[in-house]
Amino acid sequence: MTISSSLNAGVSGLASNASKLATIADNIANSSTFGYKRSVADFHSMVIDNGKGIIDNGKGSYTAGGVRVTTQRLIDESGPLVTTSNPTDLAVRGRGLLPVAQGTSIDSNGNGTFGLQFATTGSFRPDADGFLTTPSDLVLLGWPAAPNGTIPNFPRDSIGGLEPVRVASLYASNPTTEIQLSLNLPATGTMANATGEAETLSIEYYNTLGVAETLSVSFVPTVPATGASNTWTMLVEDSSSGGAIVGNYTLQFDDAPGFGGRLLSVTDAAGTPYNATDGTIAVAAGGGTINMNIGLLGQPGGLSQLSDSFALVSVSKDGSPVGNLTSVDVDANGYVRAFYDTGVTRVIYQIPLADVSNMNGLETQDYQSYTITPESGEFYLWDASDGPTGDVVSFAREGSATDVAGELTQLIQTQRAYSSNAKVIQTVDEMLQETTNIKR
Numbered sequence: 001m002t003i004s005s006s007l008n009a010g011v012s013g014l015a016s017n018a019s020k021l022a023t024i025a026d027n028i029a030n031s032s033t034f035g036y037k038r039s040v041a042d043f044h045s046m047v048i049d050n051g052k053g054i055i056d057n058g059k060g061s062y063t064a065g066g067v068r069v070t071t072q073r074l075i076d077e078s079g080p081l082v083t084t085s086n087p088t089d090l091a092v093r094g095r096g097l098l099p100v101a102q103g104t105s106i107d108s109n110g111n112g113t114f115g116l117q118f119a120t121t122g123s124f125r126p127d128a129d130g131f132l133t134t135p136s137d138l139v140l141l142g143w144p145a146a147p148n149g150t151i152p153n154f155p156r157d158s159i160g161g162l163e164p165v166r167v168a169s170l171y172a173s174n175p176t177t178e179i180q181l182s183l184n185l186p187a188t189g190t191m192a193n194a195t196g197e198a199e200t201l202s203i204e205y206y207n208t209l210g211v212a213e214t215l216s217v218s219f220v221p222t223v224p225a226t227g228a229s230n231t232w233t234m235l236v237e238d239s240s241s242g243g244a245i246v247g248n249y250t251l252q253f254d255d256a257p258g259f260g261g262r263l264l265s266v267t268d269a270a271g272t273p274y275n276a277t278d279g280t281i282a283v284a285a286g287g288g289t290i291n292m293n294i295g296l297l298g299q300p301g302g303l304s305q306l307s308d309s310f311a312l313v314s315v316s317k318d319g320s321p322v323g324n325l326t327s328v329d330v331d332a333n334g335y336v337r338a339f340y341d342t343g344v345t346r347v348i349y350q351i352p353l354a355d356v357s358n359m360n361g362l363e364t365q366d367y368q369s370y371t372i373t374p375e376s377g378e379f380y381l382w383d384a385s386d387g388p389t390g391d392v393v394s395f396a397r398e399g400s401a402t403d404v405a406g407e408l409t410q411l412i413q414t415q416r417a418y419s420s421n422a423k424v425i426q427t428v429d430e431m432l433q434e435t436t437n438i439k440r
Contacts, residue, residue, distance in 0.1 A: 002062060002064070003431055005048065005063045006428050007429075008066055009424070010066075010424035010428065016068065020043075021411070021414050023040060024407050030402060034079075034368070034399060037074055037368070038073070040073075041071045046066050046067060048064070048065040073360065075360050075362055076095075078401065079401040081093065081399070082396060082397045082399045084396060084397055086125065087327065087330070088125060089121075089124070090140075090392055091398040092120050092393070094389065096354065096355055096390050097353060098122065098353065098392075099117075099118060099162055100117050100138040101115065101117060101139050102117070106131070116379075117371055119367075119368055121368070121396075121398035129168070130166045130167055131165065132164075138367060139164045141351075142336060143350045144348070145348050156352075156382070157379070157381070165349050167325065174318065175207055175208045178292075179203060179315065180314070180315070181217075181293060181302065182314045183201070183310070183311060183313055184303075184309070184310065184313065185232055187305050188307075188308040189232075190228050190230050191228045192225060192227060193223075198221070201312060203215045205285065205290060206320060206321055207240055208286060210321050211240075212321060213240040213286050215237070216237040216243075217236050219232045219234055219235075220235065228255070230252060230264075231253075232250075234247070245270060247268075248270035249269065250265075250268075250269065253304070263296070268281070272284075276296070279302055280292060320343070323344050324341050330394045331392070332384065332393070333384045334352060334383065334384035335350050354379045354382075355389055356376045356377045356378065357377035358375060358376050361377065363376075
């Protein structure tokens with residue numbers, strides 16, 4: 001009966017507009033919630049009659065199907081970025097999701113079976129165990145860096161390799177691996193009747209444990225009976241080896257016109273051979289190898305033999321003592337960098353960005369987090385700023401995607417639509433009452 005279908009249509013209109021009102025209320029309530037994604041309600045007509053009328057005794061009739069509503073959260077819509085003062089307040093600018101996990105699934109050592117979740121923003125700060133965690137107990141996940149600061153190859157389509165980002169109680173030391181040595185040896189030291197006195201210098205370096213050690217380098221001249229030998233013996237002693245000689249080299253300098261004073265040859269008596277390609281000798285010291293650059297053969301720089309005085313031009317080296325962590329930050333490519341009081345900066349993690357085929361198909365969880373569903377498709381972990389993903393912004397939070405003015409406008413429209421549907425029900429009730437009165 002068409003009157004009954006009108007009543008049903010009015011009831012479905014009330015229910016659908018009530019659902020829309022719920023999405024509007026949720027959006028307005030979360031207008032100040034960081035990372036909130038707007039919910040929308042879409043209405044769909046339900047067709048019982050094709051609209052052309054049904055021939056019944058020469059008269060047409062129409063049966064109302066009413067309306068149904070579907071709701072979804074627009075996760076692919078982004079809110080504005082809001083600047084903060086915390087370097088580990090993170091937001092994704094563009095497409096992509098930060099990998100996170102519930103803190104309750106991770107123990108104090110960072111172990112546990114955690115389910116992967118995603119977020120587009122978060123205020124991450126170290127918790128009691130040093131894990132970067134939001135106030136809602138979402139822990140940031142990332143790939144750990146190797147000791148040299150590089151990121152190994154981890155699987156991109158699974159959580160294998162991801163671990164909680166931990167920044168507390170971090171110490172760092174860089175062992176010395178390279179020394180650039182530039183000095184001048186006196187040409188008079190290798191002439192006949194010279195005193196034969198050795199020239200010495202000490203070079204401090206840091207071993208693999210961050211302990212300061214010393215390389216003592218001595219240059220002993222070869223004094224001939226007549227003329228000049230232009231030859232020196234270079235001895236390298238290591239304090240960590242009890243003063244043992246770890247390098248013994250014979251240095252021959254050129255005295256030809258135009259090349260006077262430059263290295264002519266380097267011969268090893270103890271230690272690794274001289275590398276003529278880059279001008280280095282490898283010294284085994286402090287449990288590691290230090291490449292000492294003494295200069296290329298026939299080229300200026302490095303070691304020279306000129307004039308009558310010993311002159312240390314420069315000694316440059318890498319390495320540092322053990323340092324305490326002072327701060328961390330995250331760059332646009334998702335690299336978490338740790339800063340130490342020794343001036344050392346080291347990459348300790350990389351935060352990838354996840355992407356799925358259908359962002360709006362993700363299942364919404366509490367605290368603006370999301371999980372994978374069959375509708376969203378499987379995830380893939382990208383380097384930030386690579387592929388379809390945007391970059392990571394530190395010192396920022398993503399604001400709510402709610403447009404309050406637009407929601408208030410829809411609120412008025414929904415109220416009017418709800419009242420109109422109620423009026424339809426009231427009218428149908430009056431018409432049915434009139435039908436009942438006919439019998440009287």
